[in-house]
Amino acid sequence: MSKGGIIARLPKVDLHCHLDGSIRTATILDLAKKQNYRLPASTVEELRPYVRVPLDCKSLGDFLKRFEVFYPLLTNSSAMERIAYELLRDCSAENVKYLEMRFAPVLQRTGELSIPEVTEAVIKGVLRGEKEFSIKCGIILCLYRSTSLEDSMETARCAVKYRKERVCGIDIAGDETRYPLDDFVKPVEFCKKEGINITIHAGEASGPQNIRKAVEMGADRIGHGISLIKDRKLMEEVASRQIPLEICLTSNVHTQVVEDYDRHPVRDFIKSGVKVTLNTDDRGVSGIDLTYEYEKALGLGISLEELGRIIEAGAESAFLGGIEKETLRNWIANEVNNLI
Numbered sequence: 001m002s003k004g005g006i007i008a009r010l011p012k013v014d015l016h017c018h019l020d021g022s023i024r025t026a027t028i029l030d031l032a033k034k035q036n037y038r039l040p041a042s043t044v045e046e047l048r049p050y051v052r053v054p055l056d057c058k059s060l061g062d063f064l065k066r067f068e069v070f071y072p073l074l075t076n077s078s079a080m081e082r083i084a085y086e087l088l089r090d091c092s093a094e095n096v097k098y099l100e101m102r103f104a105p106v107l108q109r110t111g112e113l114s115i116p117e118v119t120e121a122v123i124k125g126v127l128r129g130e131k132e133f134s135i136k137c138g139i140i141l142c143l144y145r146s147t148s149l150e151d152s153m154e155t156a157r158c159a160v161k162y163r164k165e166r167v168c169g170i171d172i173a174g175d176e177t178r179y180p181l182d183d184f185v186k187p188v189e190f191c192k193k194e195g196i197n198i199t200i201h202a203g204e205a206s207g208p209q210n211i212r213k214a215v216e217m218g219a220d221r222i223g224h225g226i227s228l229i230k231d232r233k234l235m236e237e238v239a240s241r242q243i244p245l246e247i248c249l250t251s252n253v254h255t256q257v258v259e260d261y262d263r264h265p266v267r268d269f270i271k272s273g274v275k276v277t278l279n280t281d282d283r284g285v286s287g288i289d290l291t292y293e294y295e296k297a298l299g300l301g302i303s304l305e306e307l308g309r310i311i312e313a314g315a316e317s318a319f320l321g322g323i324e325k326e327t328l329r330n331w332i333a334n335e336v337n338n339l340i
């Protein structure tokens, strides 16, 4: 079988996937029509450049601008249910067997739509998608860096409330260069006490000190963690404690966390024994899927065998409980071994 054929058939695990950033262009158009909202273009082809960066994008500003075009359309529970459902369909079409989608419900909150209501809408979409497609999905609620402590506490309480309905963890997202993690100690401690899993965007746009802080706060996984490469001692610690990194290659190039794919430290992480997982970040805005990311990884000299181990690491790092995780791990390992 060709490498492309093997990649298509490999079972996939995506642990770092933003629901809003994975919206389809056609859906943006349709939502705008339903909500009577003016977009800068009226066909999918014309709208695409406004909501999706070109594959050779190298600017964080250009990347973030794309979100502004469609963001007002998401303060709506049926829109959130729909995009959650569609994300499961899109992921299952490329053989993603386990997905953890994340979003910050505080960003969709309005006078009429509460944080728990936004969460319920997404849960509904996920449950509908799981019923129809061969995929399992967890939901991670993001605390958002530019919002208040009370907002973060409300999101944290929401994670606890819906833990039996697919919510499997919390994240801290948003601009890490401007908002210190110290502001999030309270909600993170609350979640830790409740047994909620924690992942934190750290060391993406800022230095290793943020990764150190995330580790001290008890993060179970690190979102990106690219600047770990600048602190060998911390890298050894992260490797020996097997704290997984959620690596998203294309996103890091698009937002200029790394200059180009070749300069991405993922191979050094693997060589140093760091537990690496490969993920998409923003499927829609980046115009990619996990198949594309796996191909990019092979292009960087990562072998098929190493890719197999990366997928197994994804299953091992899933925010799932004992027996569920065991079942996923064994199943993924089996499938990978049959193909590679």
Ligand SMILES: [Zn+2]
Pocket (backbone or CB within 6 Å): 016, 018, 201, 223, 281
């Ligand atoms: Zn992210």
